[in-house]
Amino acid sequence: MTTNSTSHEDAHEAHHGHSHGHEAGHGSFKSYMTGFVLSVILTAIPFWLVMGDVLDSKVATIAAIMIIGAIQIVVHMVYFLHMNTKSEGGWTMMALIFTVIIVAIALIGSLWVMHHLNSNMMVMSPEMMKNLP
């Protein structure tokens, strides 16, 4: 039993050293600064678009805000949260993909259902009132 526990610890030690090797993905000064500079640029652009009234079309402005926002989220994930496909044997990435799917279903589903509900809630005319069963 003692041999077991010591070799168990050895295994731990070995794994520990190993994990420090590939968890160097904690980030370096350079990667944090890259993420920071990218985030500043990606934050400044949408604020400039809206505050400076740069684009004529509302739809184009909203599309730009959403696309730049999505890019900035990815930048934060990679440079600040150190997301990659390898950490925890890929399970963090799996959890993230699952969450993104659920979030998409919740957002798109809610908007879709409520939009149809709104379009079907027409104001009733007196004619329609009369024809009610």
Add this chain to the structure above:
Amino acid sequence: MSNIQSQSAEQPQFYLEEDHHPEGSTNLGFWLYLMSDCLIFATLFATYAVLGRNYAAGPSPADLFDLKLVAINTAMLLFSSITYGFAMLQMERGAKQETLFWLGITGLFGLAFLGIELYEFYHMIHEGATPQRSAFLSAFFTLVGTHGLHVTFGIIWLVTLMVQVSKHGLIQENRRRLMCLSMFWHFLDVVWIGVFSVVYLMGVVG
């Protein structure tokens, strides 16, 4: 008896195969918590997306939001993210005082963010734009308020860890805790990207 002995002697190989690293499982577990937190925000975002145009003849986002204030707020949170990154780099080096210094700076940026947000809320409520005024305002205060609450608890956590680090140093446990708070703090910044894009910028565009 000898049979059992040989069995237990083979076990270490089994442990080598399996990932049973305590630190690693904490990270994964905390990541799963963050993902569930993400779902809370997803439902609040969905609520805001559905109700965000129902003003009940009350004020609209364009009337209420001061984008300059929001831009400063966003900058505060972004600065706090990078200073937390610096704290983590100092922690890797094992420099206790520098880690505490950067954690302190992060806390100050976090407090500045909260102060500006509370000022904004106070200003809105003073003008009669209370959560009871319209569906848009209910959804707004719930979403932005939940994010603000997360930041508040993040700051409490940060102060707790600063006390822990100054008392016990950068021991393994404190490193693990700082790592978890790092994920939490950066996650809040990610949520804030959604908030300023969807609520403030798209609200003002109309």
